[in-house]
Amino acid sequence: MSKLLAGRYELVEKIGEGGMAVVYKGRDRLLNRYIAVKILRPEFTKDAQFIESFNRESQAAAGLQHPNIVGVYDVGAEGSIHFIVMELVDGRPLSDIIAEKGPLNYKTAIEIAKQVASALSLAHKHNIVHRDVKPHNIMITTDGMAKLTDFGIARAVSSSTMVAETSKVIGSVHYFSPEQARGSYVDERSDIYSLGIVLYEMLTGKVPFDGENPVQVALMHINNEMTPPSKLVAGIPPALEQIVMKATDKYQSNRYATADEMLSDLSNLEFISSRVGDSVFAGAGKSSTMVNIPVRTEDNNDEELAKIVGESGKTQKKSAKKNSSEGGGKGKKIAIGIVAAVVVIAAVVGGMYALGFIGGKADVEIPSVIDMTYEEAKDELEAAGLKIEMGEEVETEDKEPGVVVSQSPKEGVKVKEGTTVTVDISISAEGELVPNLLGEVYDKSTVEKILEEHGFTLGTVTEDYSAEYEKGYIMGQDPGPGTEADKDTAVNIVVSQGKAKPKMPLLLGLTVDQAEAALADQGLVLGIPKYAESNLYEPGQVMEQQYPQGTELDAGTTVDIVIAKSPSGGTSGETGGESGGEPSEETDGGDSGDSGEQNGGTETNEAEDSGASASA
Numbered sequence: 001m002s003k004l005l006a007g008r009y010e011l012v013e014k015i016g017e018g019g020m021a022v023v024y025k026g027r028d029r030l031l032n033r034y035i036a037v038k039i040l041r042p043e044f045t046k047d048a049q050f051i052e053s054f055n056r057e058s059q060a061a062a063g064l065q066h067p068n069i070v071g072v073y074d075v076g077a078e079g080s081i082h083f084i085v086m087e088l089v090d091g092r093p094l095s096d097i098i099a100e101k102g103p104l105n106y107k108t109a110i111e112i113a114k115q116v117a118s119a120l121s122l123a124h125k126h127n128i129v130h131r132d133v134k135p136h137n138i139m140i141t142t143d144g145m146a147k148l149t150d151f152g153i154a155r156a157v158s159s160s161t162m163v164a165e166t167s168k169v170i171g172s173v174h175y176f177s178p179e180q181a182r183g184s185y186v187d188e189r190s191d192i193y194s195l196g197i198v199l200y201e202m203l204t205g206k207v208p209f210d211g212e213n214p215v216q217v218a219l220m221h222i223n224n225e226m227t228p229p230s231k232l233v234a235g236i237p238p239a240l241e242q243i244v245m246k247a248t249d250k251y252q253s254n255r256y257a258t259a260d261e262m263l264s265d266l267s268n269l270e271f272i273s274s275r276v277g278d279s280v281f282a283g284a285g286k287s288s289t290m291v292n293i294p295v296r297t298e299d300n301n302d303e304e305l306a307k308i309v310g311e312s313g314k315t316q317k318k319s320a321k322k323n324s325s326e327g328g329g330k331g332k333k334i335a336i337g338i339v340a341a342v343v344v345i346a347a348v349v350g351g352m353y354a355l356g357f358i359g360g361k362a363d364v365e366i367p368s369v370i371d372m373t374y375e376e377a378k379d380e381l382e383a384a385g386l387k388i389e390m391g392e393e394v395e396t397e398d399k400e401p402g403v404v405v406s407q408s409p410k411e412g413v414k415v416k417e418g419t420t421v422t423v424d425i426s427i428s429a430e431g432e433l434v435p436n437l438l439g440e441v442y443d444k445s446t447v448e449k450i451l452e453e454h455g456f457t458l459g460t461v462t463e464d465y466s467a468e469y470e471k472g473y474i475m476g477q478d479p480g481p482g483t484e485a486d487k488d489t490a491v492n493i494v495v496s497q498g499k500a501k502p503k504m505p506l507l508l509g510l511t512v513d514q515a516e517a518a519l520a521d522q523g524l525v526l527g528i529p530k531y532a533e534s535n536l537y538e539p540g541q542v543m544e545q546q547y548p549q550g551t552e553l554d555a556g557t558t559v560d561i562v563i564a565k566s567p568s569g570g571t572s573g574e575t576g577g578e579s580g581g582e583p584s585e586e587t588d589g590g591d592s593g594d595s596g597e598q599n600g601g602t603e604t605n606e607a608e609d610s611g612a613s614a615s616a
Helices: 048-062 094-101 105-124 153-158 164-177 178-182 186-203 214-223 238-247 259-276 284-289 304-312 313-324 328-355 374-383 443-455 512-521 570-584 589-597 600-615
Strands: 003-004 011-019 023-028 033-040 074-080 081-087 091-093 138-141 146-148 363-364 387-395 402-407 414-416 420-427 457-464 472-476 491-496 530-533 542-545 563-565
Touching: 011 033, 048 074, 048 081, 048 153, 091 094, 094 138, 094 186, 105 138, 105 146, 105 259, 138 387, 138 491, 164 186, 164 214, 178 214, 186 238, 186 259, 238 259, 238 414, 238 491, 374 387, 374 402, 374 420, 387 402, 414 530, 457 472, 512 542, 512 563
Parallel strands: 387 420, 457 491, 530 563
Antiparallel strands: 003 011, 011 023, 023 033, 033 081, 074 081, 091 138, 138 146, 363 414, 402 420, 472 491, 542 563
């Protein structure tokens, strides 16, 4: 095929396709390099709001420079074709690798999850939420680098079509957070949930929730408890399982607050396992069926440190004795090496103790305290050698006030004695909390569905201009977000019409500088003034304006004006004085304004004639 986009991007061959776009291998003729060109499917190019959001988020993603994010080089359109020019990755989607080789070795899973968490950390710091983290959007290069892609499409879909056109994005429902499945507020912790599901799938070879249709799977994310991965695959470190369960907690407040927090836990766990091997984990010997794939890491000292840690005390003493006779210089080096080994071992042991791998404390299986009062839960957990901590108060309809509605870590997870379990307690729901609709694209059926899920109905829908919200987005609601209201309360919303069009100000009687400033305040531009004689306005004043006061114009419109000059036959000062006094004697201020407008056409022609004479 030979198609050229924007005069420089030559499409070579199709290399992939999905529900939103088709991907081609291409060549940038200007820079003489191969690139990937992602072209939106035709059905999505008809939605102007979608295209606008798509372009905005793609441009934002282009500003993310990170080794674990697929680079975005250009965003453009040619006719009805909308495309993104991206880095061409030499590798395969993680989804293919899991399908072919899953479950993956836990060390490989940790390294991939670390790289994706690092990519999300940068995106979140730039206020970009991916919203579609899944193995299909994670590329693994031939040298083991994980690269996250599809930032632009993910955000555009969630803004315009995630709910209204669910059928087009059903592939992502297995990785939806509960709040995405409910159509509720989504933030950085939704990406963390999705990454937790990806990590779960890497460790077990399957997703935690699956069903006959997307709605069933979405409801599972909201209601069903997740089976711990260690119950499916042996040899998964307990600390790694805790990371997975914390990242995928159904309550956002119980998850990692940031991607950096999750990255830190993954890095600590990787450090311990890389120094002491699999033997520290229960059931490690049964994990031989798991597959290692090459993943590049930044640690170049693994082999050397492993040798130091693996050496016995006897071997170290023998080496020291042998080298002691070879001179003071070598003896000092050996001594330094032994000290370094001791430091490394101490760090490893300390880290293992901190993570609960060693320390003399027995493994404890966390009991379920769901539906217990706080005091009952406290007694139950303390009897098992665990601690308790109060989490959040949660309004519920199906629970009695004062009972535990969720716990973290979950029931059945094995932890060390003394571990703290956080519990969320139900409180009485005297009324429902109004959901936050602000910033959502207005679609009547979607809004009605969201309100119905929270026990409310849609009230009046009005429109207004807004400098903050783009056209078609909800800019106001009554009752406001988070307000407690009775069931069946009608929620009135205001939909943005976009920025209000500038209105033509009254310029008559102003100087040129004053007229220019008045136009600039409205986002309008002053044209080149013309001049005409006038007995009504003083020289230098605006005597005519191109558009009547109050006319709505597009921003940036150029407005022409006519400036009064002295009638021929008198000096500027004398004539100005006479013409300035005459209107007040013959007519009032209102009549003078009307007269100026009514005679505008004649005076304009005179101005043009006068200008022609002057130039001749």
